Amino acid sequence: MTPHASPDDNQSAPEPGERRQVSRRGVLGIAGAGLVALGASAATGYAAGRRDPEPAPASRSYPLTGEHQPGITTPAQDRLHFATFDLLTDDRDDVVALLRAWTAAADRMMRGLPAGELGPTSGPYDAPPDDTGETEDLDASHLTITVGFGPSFFTDADGAPRFGLDGRRPALLEDLPHFPADALEDARCGGDIAVQACADDPQVAVHAIRNLARLAFGTASVRWSQLGYGRTSTTSTSQSTPRNLFGFKDGTANVKAEEPEALEQHVWVQPEDAGRRPDDATSSDPAPDDAWLAGGSYLVARRIRMTIETWDRSSLREQETVTGRTKASGAPLSGGDEHTEPDFSRTGRDDVPLIDPASHVALAHPSANGGARLLRRGYNYTDGSDGLGRLDAGLFFLCYVRDPARQYVPMQNTLARDDLMSEYLRHTGSGLWAVPPGLPDGSTTGGADGAYLGQTLFET
Amino acid sequence: MSPTTLRPARPLALTAAALATVLALAACTDNSAPESSADGSGPSTLTVTSTADECTVSAPEAPSGNVVFSVTNAGDDVTEFYLLAEDGLRIVSEVENIGPGLTRDLVLTAKPGSYVTACKPGMVGDGIRSDFTVTDSGTDVAPTGALADQITAATTNYVAYVKDQTEQLLTGTQDFVDAYTSGDDDTARALYASTRVHWERIEPVAESFGDLDPRMDLREADLEEGQEWTGWHLLEKDLWQPTAEANGGTEYVALTPEQRTQYADQLLADTTELNDRVHTADFAEGIDAASIGNGAKGLLDEVATGKVTGEEEIWSHTDLWDFQANVDGAKVAYDGLRDVVLAQDADLAEDLDTQFAEIQTLLDAQRSGDGFVLYTDLTPAQVKELADSVNALGEPLSRLTAAVVL
Numbered sequence: 001m002t003p004h005a006s007p008d009d010n011q012s013a014p015e016p017g018e019r020r021q022v023s024r025r026g027v028l029g030i031a032g033a034g035l036v037a038l039g040a041s042a043a044t045g046y047a048a049g050r051r052d053p054e055p056a057p058a059s060r061s062y063p064l065t066g067e068h069q070p071g072i073t074t075p076a077q078d079r080l081h082f083a084t085f086d087l088l089t090d091d092r093d094d095v096v097a098l099l100r101a102w103t104a105a106a107d108r109m110m111r112g113l114p115a116g117e118l119g120p121t122s123g124p125y126d127a128p129p130d131d132t133g134e135t136e137d138l139d140a141s142h143l144t145i146t147v148g149f150g151p152s153f154f155t156d157a158d159g160a161p162r163f164g165l166d167g168r169r170p171a172l173l174e175d176l177p178h179f180p181a182d183a184l185e186d187a188r189c190g191g192d193i194a195v196q197a198c199a200d201d202p203q204v205a206v207h208a209i210r211n212l213a214r215l216a217f218g219t220a221s222v223r224w225s226q227l228g229y230g231r232t233s234t235t236s237t238s239q240s241t242p243r244n245l246f247g248f249k250d251g252t253a254n255v256k257a258e259e260p261e262a263l264e265q266h267v268w269v270q271p272e273d274a275g276r277r278p279d280d281a282t283s284s285d286p287a288p289d290d291a292w293l294a295g296g297s298y299l300v301a302r303r304i305r306m307t308i309e310t311w312d313r314s315s316l317r318e319q320e321t322v323t324g325r326t327k328a329s330g331a332p333l334s335g336g337d338e339h340t341e342p343d344f345s346r347t348g349r350d351d352v353p354l355i356d357p358a359s360h361v362a363l364a365h366p367s368a369n370g371g372a373r374l375l376r377r378g379y380n381y382t383d384g385s386d387g388l389g390r391l392d393a394g395l396f397f398l399c400y401v402r403d404p405a406r407q408y409v410p411m412q413n414t415l416a417r418d419d420l421m422s423e424y425l426r427h428t429g430s431g432l433w434a435v436p437p438g439l440p441d442g443s444t445t446g447g448a449d450g451a452y453l454g455q456t457l458f459e460t
Numbered sequence: 461m462s463p464t465t466l467r468p469a470r471p472l473a474l475t476a477a478a479l480a481t482v483l484a485l486a487a488c489t490d491n492s493a494p495e496s497s498a499d500g501s502g503p504s505t506l507t508v509t510s511t512a513d514e515c516t517v518s519a520p521e522a523p524s525g526n527v528v529f530s531v532t533n534a535g536d537d538v539t540e541f542y543l544l545a546e547d548g549l550r551i552v553s554e555v556e557n558i559g560p561g562l563t564r565d566l567v568l569t570a571k572p573g574s575y576v577t578a579c580k581p582g583m584v585g586d587g588i589r590s591d592f593t594v595t596d597s598g599t600d601v602a603p604t605g606a607l608a609d610q611i612t613a614a615t616t617n618y619v620a621y622v623k624d625q626t627e628q629l630l631t632g633t634q635d636f637v638d639a640y641t642s643g644d645d646d647t648a649r650a651l652y653a654s655t656r657v658h659w660e661r662i663e664p665v666a667e668s669f670g671d672l673d674p675r676m677d678l679r680e681a682d683l684e685e686g687q688e689w690t691g692w693h694l695l696e697k698d699l700w701q702p703t704a705e706a707n708g709g710t711e712y713v714a715l716t717p718e719q720r721t722q723y724a725d726q727l728l729a730d731t732t733e734l735n736d737r738v739h740t741a742d743f744a745e746g747i748d749a750a751s752i753g754n755g756a757k758g759l760l761d762e763v764a765t766g767k768v769t770g771e772e773e774i775w776s777h778t779d780l781w782d783f784q785a786n787v788d789g790a791k792v793a794y795d796g797l798r799d800v801v802l803a804q805d806a807d808l809a810e811d812l813d814t815q816f817a818e819i820q821t822l823l824d825a826q827r828s829g830d831g832f833v834l835y836t837d838l839t840p841a842q843v844k845e846l847a848d849s850v851n852a853l854g855e856p857l858s859r860l861t862a863a864v865v866l
Contacts, residue, residue: 333557333562
């Protein structure tokens with residue numbers, strides 16, 4: 001096992017003869033093929049059963065190709081730049097060209113290469129470089145890029161299909177309903193395409209979105225974006241549970257990369273899901289032609305502002321009651337340690353349940369949601385302060401689910417209505433996107449024939 | 461509101477100690493003496509291990525002053541830990557509901573004397589007891605007289621206050637509803653804010669009734685999809701009808717006379733129900749010093765969350781009436797407990813006195829006629845000033861409960 005490697009370790013021995021991007025390429029150079037393979041297997045969870053220190057493949061890079069897109073079960077990196085884009089074109093070929101260009105650039109950047117083939121410091125002297133250059137001395141930093149398509153990608157405001165995608169919009173890809181106490185801001189909602197860039201270095205994540213946005217100019221424009229830091233969930237058993245801005249461990253009960261059956265059941269859209277309609281669909285609603293989404297998932301994003309100041313004035317008793325876990329170890333209040341299953345029937349003095357039935361852990365638990373689980377991938381965010389001197393901070397909640405209508409929507413309705421924690425939360429941003437499957441192993445990207453994310457949607 | 465605001469009443473134990481601010485703890489201690497900070501001014505920390513048949517306290521004595529018992533439940537049952545007076549009967553302090561495997565701290569300021577410690581696995585029986593001594597460290601331990609009477613009086617007075625406010629709320633709501641259903645919108649508008657102050661003064665109490673609160677006080681933004689909207693803010697919107705632009709782009713449709721009667725009748729019925737409930741013996745028994753203290757804090761949280769941002773009264777803009785009423789309610793709660801706070805923590809009392817006066821000065825500057833200017837008339841600088849004063853008051857107010865709970 002490789003101990004946690006610092007960036008310096010990766011940059012210490014560039015391959016002799018490497019001319020450009022010494023530090024970024026050196027990552028691959030010292031490791032050789034064996035460690036590249038290690039990086040690949042890490043993405044599918046080779047480290048089952050281990051806890052910290054986190055495994056850090058020397059390459060610090062993940063492959064773009066695979067049955068599923070990276071950035072979902074990949075061990076959650078520490079930093080996020082999330083952006084959504086609106087398409088400016090009506091031309092289907094323009095969209096495919098954009099996805100091709102993005103996929104090629106994503107492939108390169110995830111390997112620690114510049115976004116373009118010439119790089120930031122070469123190319124025509126009188127032209128702008130094809131990479132912006134701020135990651136030139138950094139390695140791939142575990143960058144992953146994940147792409148999803150929103151309802152508005154398929155259908156315009158009048159309900160007419162776009163880009164010739166008649167009938168291809170999954171019936172489950174609906175704008176999320178209004179939830180109690182939503183305080184959504186238009187400028188933080190929706191978007192035709194969502195791009196999630198995660199990395200262990202904020203500069204690498206920002207660089208990725210910046211260069212994709214650049215490639216999109218004229219075809220798509222950024223609608224809104226969000227920076228995140230401090231992953232607030234754990235997507236692999238190799239990771240310890242981090243803390244959110246309330247100071248509590250977050251994501252203890254997440255679906256993990258090492259649970260293949262749970263992933264099939266709760267995260268990945270299965271082939272038999274094709275044509276699925278919501279449970280409340282009427283018989284006249286046609287079944288969609290959405291087999292293209294098999295192997296993909298649905299991405300829910302919610303910008304959840306925390307009322308930090310009032311939380312900080314609440315007693316430890318209230319904080320633990322609201323959460324249903326101890327602040328120290330994250331153990332459920334029914335006893336045990338962090339990973340002990342909560343016992344909601346256990347009572348204490350006066351036969352009152354040790355875990356409040358309206359606590360966050362009680363209401364979010366699969367047992368209160370028909371067995372539904374989510375793969376959460378949230379990040380803390382702090383966007384400075386509002387005009388009243390209050391921190392504009394909270395949780396940028398991201399989760400991946402197989403069926404948003406059965407998994408996320410009922411759970412969020414329950415939480416927004418009854419969760420004691422809701423008193424300290426307000427949802428200010430929102431969106432839902434269908435995340436297509438990954439590219440088959442061995443796919444080549446780039447050029448006019450390269451494989452691209454979303455290819456199954458346009459070509460099958 | 462705070463989930464701890466209204467919990468079942470527990471007997472108010474007479475004690476020689478008060479909960480002190482929770483302090484950073486040392487991880488473990490040796491078996492002879494409690495661990496203390498290097499300069500001797502920090503708390504003495506003892507560890508307690510509770511199992512099915514043992515209650516191991518890391519030391520048999522501690523110096524007077526702040527003492528922390530870090531209680532770990534190493535058994536399979538839920539456990540409790542008590543510090544009892546020398547007679548073994550009077551509870552000095554306690555920590556309950558410790559699940560298996562969990563550690564909870566009991567923090568208190570202890571006076572010199574003889575005591576008894578007890579673990580109570582399974583929460584039944586006399587518990588597993590040992591003698592415990594608090595030696596005289598020379599540390600000045602805050603005087604703690606017989607405060608139980610003051611707290612009893614404060615509780616009685618607060619219950620009376622809540623009853624009085626709901627009675628006034630009921631009377632005012634009757635007048636408001638009469639004007640509204642008869643189509644006298646000017647009178648209804650004039651009565652709206654001045655009636656709601658009786659609700660806002662006791663908001664955490666009203667909110668403790670989980671079925672009534674959403675029916676009576678839900679804002680439009682808080683609705684679940686498909687949920688029917690009822691209560692004060694529905695009528696508010698109908699009295700201050702928005703333009704299409706302010707209504708999400710759709711033309712506002714006024715309520716019909718039949719709908720007006722239906723929703724007004726329901727508001728009146730719910731108010732009557734609220735009034736009935738706070739007049740029951742169960743309600744009075746549920747009020748204790750902790751619920752009053754937490755209620756005061758909860759009122760300031762209400763101001764910080766909705767009033768200071770103008771979101772509560774989005775159509776009438778009468779947020780400052782609510783703001784004042786929330787502060788009134790917090791002030792009444794504090795005034796009832798003020799003698800106790802003075803005895804336990806005079807600095808906290810002084811801080812609270814100062815901050816209540818400051819916030820009142822700012823609110824008084826916005827008075828207009830019998831009420832206040834509209835929220836929309838405030839400048840951003842004035843809103844910021846009010847928000848700052850809410851934080852300045854909210855911070856010490858959040859320590860009120862710990863100071864009065866014995």
